[in-house]
Amino acid sequence: xxxxxxxxxxxxxxxxxxxxxxxxxxxxxxxxxxxxxxxxxxxxxxxxxxxxxxxxxxxxxxxxxxxxxxxxxxxxxxxxxxxxxxxxxxxxxxxxxxxxxxxxxxxxxxxxxxxxxxxxxxxxxxxxxxxxxxxxxxxxxxxxxxxxxxxxxxxxxxxxxxxxxxxxxxxxxxxxxxxxxxxxxxxxxxxxxxxxxxxxxxxxxxxxxxxxxxxxxxxxxxxxxxxxxxxxxxxxxxxxxxxxxxxxxxxxxxxxxxxxxxxxxxxxxxxxxxxxxxxxxxxxxxxxxxxxxxxxxxxxxxxxxxxxxxxxxxxxxxxxxxxxxxxxxxxxxxxxxxxx
Amino acid sequence: xxxxxxxxxxxxxxxxxxxxxxxxxxxxxxxxxxxxxxxxxxxxxxxxxxxxxxxxxxxxxxxxxxxxxxxxxxxxxxxxxxxxxxxxxxxxxxxxxxxxxxxxxxxxxxxxxxxxxxxxxxxxxxxxxxxxxxxxxxxxxxxxxxxxxxxxxxxxxxxxxxxxxxxxxxxxxxxxxxxxxxxxxxxxxxxxxxxxxxxxxxxxxxxxxxxxxxxxxxxxxxxxxxxxxxxxxxxxxxxxxxxxxxxxxxxxxxxxxxxxxxxxxxxxxxxxxxxxxxxxxxxxxxxxxxxxxxxxxxxxxxxxxxxxxxxxxxxxxxxxxxxxxxxxxxxxxxxxxxxx
Numbered sequence: 242x243x244x245x246x247x248x249x250x251x252x253x254x255x256x257x258x259x260x261x262x263x264x265x266x267x268x269x270x271x272x273x274x275x276x277x278x279x280x281x282x283x284x285x286x287x288x289x290x291x292x293x294x295x296x297x298x299x300x301x302x303x304x305x306x307x308x309x310x311x312x313x314x315x316x317x318x319x320x321x322x323x324x325x326x327x328x329x330x331x332x333x334x335x336x337x338x339x340x341x342x343x344x345x346x347x348x349x350x351x352x353x354x355x356x357x358x359x360x361x362x363x364x365x366x367x368x369x370x371x372x373x374x375x376x377x378x379x380x381x382x383x384x385x386x387x388x389x390x391x392x393x394x395x396x397x398x399x400x401x402x403x404x405x406x407x408x409x410x411x412x413x414x415x416x417x418x419x420x421x422x423x424x425x426x427x428x429x430x431x432x433x434x435x436x437x438x439x440x441x442x443x444x445x446x447x448x449x450x451x452x453x454x455x456x457x458x459x460x461x462x463x464x465x466x467x468x469x470x471x472x473x474x475x476x477x478x479x480x481x482x483x484x485x486x487x488x489x490x491x492x493x494x495x496x497x498x499x500x501x502x503x504x505x506x507x508x509x510x511x512x513x514x515x516x517x518x519x520x521x522x523x524x525x526x527x528x529x530x531x532x533x534x535x536x537x538x539x540x541x542x543x544x545x546x547x548x549x550x551x552x553x554x555x556x557x558x559x560x561x562x563x564x565x566x567x568x569x570x571x572x573x574x575x576x577x578x579x580x581x
Numbered sequence: 582x583x584x585x586x587x588x589x590x591x592x593x594x595x596x597x598x599x600x601x602x603x604x605x606x607x608x609x610x611x612x613x614x615x616x617x618x619x620x621x622x623x624x625x626x627x628x629x630x631x632x633x634x635x636x637x638x639x640x641x642x643x644x645x646x647x648x649x650x651x652x653x654x655x656x657x658x659x660x661x662x663x664x665x666x667x668x669x670x671x672x673x674x675x676x677x678x679x680x681x682x683x684x685x686x687x688x689x690x691x692x693x694x695x696x697x698x699x700x701x702x703x704x705x706x707x708x709x710x711x712x713x714x715x716x717x718x719x720x721x722x723x724x725x726x727x728x729x730x731x732x733x734x735x736x737x738x739x740x741x742x743x744x745x746x747x748x749x750x751x752x753x754x755x756x757x758x759x760x761x762x763x764x765x766x767x768x769x770x771x772x773x774x775x776x777x778x779x780x781x782x783x784x785x786x787x788x789x790x791x792x793x794x795x796x797x798x799x800x801x802x803x804x805x806x807x808x809x810x811x812x813x814x815x816x817x818x819x820x821x822x823x824x825x826x827x828x829x830x831x832x833x834x835x836x837x838x839x840x841x842x843x844x845x846x847x848x849x850x851x852x853x854x855x856x857x858x859x860x861x862x863x864x865x866x867x868x869x870x871x872x873x874x875x876x877x878x879x880x881x882x883x884x885x886x887x888x889x890x891x892x893x894x895x896x897x898x899x900x901x902x903x904x905x906x907x908x909x910x911x912x913x914x915x916x917x918x919x920x921x
Contacts, residue, residue, distance in 0.1 A: 247644070249673075304587070305694065313653070313659045313662050313663065313678075314656065314659040314660060314663055315659075316654065319653045319654040319655075319659065320654060322653050322680070323653065323654055326680060326682065330687075333589075335679070335690065335691065335694055336679065336680070337677050337678070337679055337694075337695075337699075338653075338677070338678040338679070338680075339675070339676065339677055339678070340662070340666060340676070340678075342666065347670075350675065351675065354645065354675055354677075355677075358698075359677075359699050497867050501867075523863065523864055524863055524864075524867050527837050527841075527864050527867065527868050528867050528868065528869065529868065529869030
């Protein structure tokens with residue numbers, strides 16, 4: 242029984258990274274000649290089929306779209322998938338979903354798997370690790386082979402392709418501007434570390450809004466969370482030490498954690514503290530008080546991404562310019578901010 | 582450019598259902614000879630490739646597992662996928678996810694797509710429509726072709742294969758038994774319509790628990806929700822007309838809706854009303870009060886399903902008996918029931 246050798250197996254066998262194998266097979270000069278030749282010889286010996294098989298299959302349409310997302314236990318990504326599904330089905334396409342689990346290697350492996358004949362194109366949101374490494378060769382490669390890619394939400398400017406994003410910076414600006422309009426001066430920010438592109442943009446929006454209102458940006462009011470599963474402690478520390486009157490949180494888990502931690506130490510929401518979150522998921526809806534939030538319109542974003550990909554698949558003109566579409570956000574007012 | 586014709590296209594062209602096409606191609610006597618011949622002729626004309634291609638590919642392992650689930654905006658299914666991913670990755674397998682969106686046709690189409698060379702086997706939970714129709718020929722077919730299938734959560738006894746379930750009846754029994762132990766006699770049930778197998782089993786568990794405690798089962802305390810997106814009204818009606826002191830709800834959306842509706846009419850939880858839900862998702866955790874619930878251990882269920890499937894894929898003995906594994910549940914006590 243002859244098994245097809247995979248990138249992962251070659252990497253393991255030669256004790257190099259998956260990225261090194263992938264680059265060596267494309268003769269990248271980032272890799273030493275020694276390593277390149279070793280990888281190429283090994284791949285040949287074990288009959289490795291790189292995914293430029295996709296090239297020869299270009300005319301054999303699968304009518305299937307591959308989606309690669311960082312994680313699935315996340316309402317936003319789930320709603321994006323729903324949006325993609327709906328438009329894709331209406332236009333006669335099937336959808337396959339793979340998860341990177343925030344891992345660069347898994348993202349590369351999934352792309353390789355789906356590119357070899359399973360799908361016509363990709364809709365994807367980058368893993369945290371990919372954003373950190375800034376290594377996008379796997380995406381560039383499938384594009385070079387003629388498979389269109391649409392990036393959404395977590396994107397990069399280093400790859401030329403169609404993109405769908407919300408204007409994270411403007412959305413954050415509007416949320417903070419709304420808090421300033423409620424007469425708050427000391428507005429805290431609970432955000433992610435900077436390499437997460439959307440976290441960085443929302444942080445920038447917060448800073449711009451404060452600047453435009455001549456409110457000083459104070460570092461002690463900004464908390465950057467490294468690990469979302471351990472956000473209670475830094476948030477509790479912020480509440481205890483700064484007692485902010487308003488918080489803008491860049492996702493809904495941070496927002497609901499602000500409320501829970503505030504409750505624990507007798508700070509009432511919205512009487513003593515106003516909270517605005519980001520992402521209109523089920524937590525924002527069902528928490529008590531329910532949470533005022535920037536709605537990302539995940540389903541609309543997914544639908545738009547599907548439309549862009551399918552249009553490009555069915556378009557013969559390859560010179561068409563790439564576009565970046567902005568999805569509108571809206572502030573959904575609920576119980577965690579005072580009624581005007 | 583020659584495109585592969587799909588089941589769906591044949592069905593549309595001949596104005597028959599996808600199931601009719603699928604059955605006609607396997608010469609099923611459920612379909613009239615006239616229709617069968619018409620479908621077969623059409624399929625031949627358009628060079629339809631049925632998925633018994635999988636048979637000839639049996640020795641060409643893809644090292645990929647196909648998952649088909651009813652919906653993705655659902656924390657339980659998301660946690661099951663996480664569990665499958667983790668075990669599959671540890672054992673060197675990739676995972677592909679497709680959604681049926683509760684549609685029988687989409688389930689058939691997805692299976693056909695994945696069975697033609699993309700995956701070695703399936704882990705799936707049945708769509709509502711499939712359970713209603715009791716039509717499982719698509720599953721039986723891939724099993725007959727030698728691709729193993731593991732069913733989880735929403736299963737059927739009509740297909741012989743490996744299964745992973747929680748003991749829904751026992752889990753519901755224990756939840757209701759717990760409420761009886763708190764001295765409640767009038768315990769309402771908010772459940773699904775009977776054709777959803779897990780809803781039916783949880784309803785049976787509720788009835789058995791009441792019977793064993795000699796508490797009469799009263800129809801006016803049982804609400805069967807047809808459409809989960811419109812559960813507010815029937816739940817509000819139950820609360821208004823019956824003023825139950827305790828409610829057992831068969832999922833967490835029903836449970837949180839009970840709490841929200843109770844709050845609206847001044848019924849306090851847990852002081853005036855105790856609520857136990859099912860599925861330990863983020864709603865149960867973050868709602869206020871947080872919700873006492875039967876934890877389904879989705880990740881453990883997914884991990885077990887992956888292990889069963891991979892063991893069967895790597896086992897040569899085809900006579901191995903099929904098994905049904907039970908996943909243990911536990912009652913997670915939170916704020917929606919009184920402290921003992």
